[in-house]
Amino acid sequence: MKSYRITPVNLSDSSKLDSRLEHRRTFNLPNCELNIFETFHKSDNVILSYSGGLVVSSMMRGKKVMSVEGQEAFDFLPGQSVILPDGLTMNVGFPDADENRPVQCITLTLDWDTVHKNLDYLNERYSNHQAPFEWKLDFSHQHFENSMQLVASLNKLVNLSMEEGFAKEAIADLSLKVLLLRLLQTQNRLSVNSNQSMYDNRIQPAINYVHKHLTEKITVEKMARECCLSQSSFYQYFKNILGITPLEFVLRTRINHAKKIMADSSVTVTEACYASGFNNVNHFIKIFKRLEGLSPGQYRH
Numbered sequence: 001m002k003s004y005r006i007t008p009v010n011l012s013d014s015s016k017l018d019s020r021l022e023h024r025r026t027f028n029l030p031n032c033e034l035n036i037f038e039t040f041h042k043s044d045n046v047i048l049s050y051s052g053g054l055v056v057s058s059m060m061r062g063k064k065v066m067s068v069e070g071q072e073a074f075d076f077l078p079g080q081s082v083i084l085p086d087g088l089t090m091n092v093g094f095p096d097a098d099e100n101r102p103v104q105c106i107t108l109t110l111d112w113d114t115v116h117k118n119l120d121y122l123n124e125r126y127s128n129h130q131a132p133f134e135w136k137l138d139f140s141h142q143h144f145e146n147s148m149q150l151v152a153s154l155n156k157l158v159n160l161s162m163e164e165g166f167a168k169e170a171i172a173d174l175s176l177k178v179l180l181l182r183l184l185q186t187q188n189r190l191s192v193n194s195n196q197s198m199y200d201n202r203i204q205p206a207i208n209y210v211h212k213h214l215t216e217k218i219t220v221e222k223m224a225r226e227c228c229l230s231q232s233s234f235y236q237y238f239k240n241i242l243g244i245t246p247l248e249f250v251l252r253t254r255i256n257h258a259k260k261i262m263a264d265s266s267v268t269v270t271e272a273c274y275a276s277g278f279n280n281v282n283h284f285i286k287i288f289k290r291l292e293g294l295s296p297g298q299y300r301h
Helices: 112-125 148-161 168-197 204-212 220-226 231-242 246-261 269-275 281-292 296-300
Strands: 023-029 032-039 043-050 054-061 064-067 074-076 080-084 088-094 103-110 143-145
Touching: 023 148, 023 168, 032 148, 103 112, 103 148, 103 168, 112 168, 148 168, 204 220, 204 246, 220 231, 220 246, 231 246, 246 269, 246 281, 269 281, 269 296, 281 296
Parallel strands: none
Antiparallel strands: 023 032, 032 103, 043 088, 054 080, 054 103, 064 074, 064 088, 080 143
């Protein structure tokens, strides 16, 4: 899918900043805080925590390398966005940042009550007729290419944050609703593409193996053997087709299985953990929250 870039804003004067690492400019909008972050020198292993709402971050200039525990690091580039649940901690690197190649991104933090109210409104009034057949955030697709419509909404909010006027709050409220819908549409398209890709005949034997042996130890070697491929060839081919690694696919399949099990209120979180192939409850809860944005207990409630 073609990606579209947000229009960069004017950079701060780096010679006048107290910090040249993630220098922040903050703008307050109704039910939302918009921050513009800038970094002017190379840095590694910067720990960033996100809390207080749904975080939507999009790159304007430069490159970040981001990683979260249990997941492979990825390059975060212009034309891309990420969404992050509450309480997530990420390790961030700025491998190329300097005075001539600064890193600039925007981060929107949306109030969760506002997000949930808008999701409820969409599901009640405008049914989603494509998989997953409801409007919901998909934290298994946290990192994605921007659509043209999503970028238009992000640009509008950035420009609006710097405006003055009596109608600013009303326009911002409406713009946030549009942004959320565009975000859901972009993720919905990713989910449809992934579901279609799962039926590729060359990796289907590995997918079947995962479902059949979900509670057992599953390795890339075993999955590759099912497809009659070397580990390296299988790994690269699988990732090219689904956009995730084989072991990330195993984790997501186990979490989806746990969600189905927990539909039965008599099944405890611990029982769902072990029945889905996890052997550590704390690890299960951490992975569940990373992929779903909620703990298992919150999800069930």
